[in-house]
Amino acid sequence: MIIRYKKAFEKIAMGLLSFMPAEKDLKVLQQTIKQYESNENWQLFLWKDEEDIIGLIGVIFEDESSITIHHISVNPSHRHQGVGKSMVQAVKGLYPNRTMKSNDLIVNFLSKCNDGVRVDK
Numbered sequence: 001m002i003i004r005y006k007k008a009f010e011k012i013a014m015g016l017l018s019f020m021p022a023e024k025d026l027k028v029l030q031q032t033i034k035q036y037e038s039n040e041n042w043q044l045f046l047w048k049d050e051e052d053i054i055g056l057i058g059v060i061f062e063d064e065s066s067i068t069i070h071h072i073s074v075n076p077s078h079r080h081q082g083v084g085k086s087m088v089q090a091v092k093g094l095y096p097n098r099t100m101k102s103n104d105l106i107v108n109f110l111s112k113c114n115d116g117v118r119v120d121k
Helices: 007-017 026-038 083-094 107-112
Strands: 002-004 042-048 053-061 066-074 099-102
Touching (some): 002 083, 007 042, 042 083, 053 083, 083 099, 099 107
Parallel strands (some): 066 099
Antiparallel strands (some): 002 042
């Protein structure tokens, strides 16, 4: 189930973001979280299974017709179970009239899990 990020989830979100290669440094992580909290065009969503938050997906609203998936991360113990693909599908369901794009870091992942979700670079 996809849920919108709240400040109460900050430590969990930072932990999940830290699995991304470009987000290893604490200062970079803090800047990224601050960007999601302060910029209305940046939205962070968390993925919750029955009990725990196990993934996150961050999007940037580029304009009225497109969004860019900027971050996507899944707890390593839950990888290869379709969580990332489910998060992409859930975001597409929230914004069905917008074209999804990806940044350079996740374009390969999105092309692997792309079933009916158009992803432009």
